[in-house]
Amino acid sequence: MGLYYFLLMFIGIVLLVRGLFKNDGTKKIKIVYIVVGVIIIILSIILLMPGTIFEW
Structure with a gap:
């Protein structure tokens, strides 16, 4: 299950970097x-x- 959480974190980092460094959209989209x-x-x-209450 940890692999999926790392993939989720990677997707979040990609979205964060896209919002910070891409200049192709409006400010609201960023x-x-x-x-x-x-x-x-x-x-x-x-x-x-470990031991989180949000285990699915």
């Missing part, structure tokens, strides 16, 4: 990429913690 990326990274870190 903010959405950044917020979704941060939420996905936080969720994957919580799921990777």
Whole structure:
């Protein structure tokens, strides 16, 4: 199961980097990429913690 959480973290990092460094969209779209990326990274870190209450 840990592999899926690392993949989830990688997707979050990709979205965060895209929101920070790509200049092809409006500011609102960049903010959405950044917020979704941060939420996905936080969720994957919580799921990777041993003994977490969010085990699926």
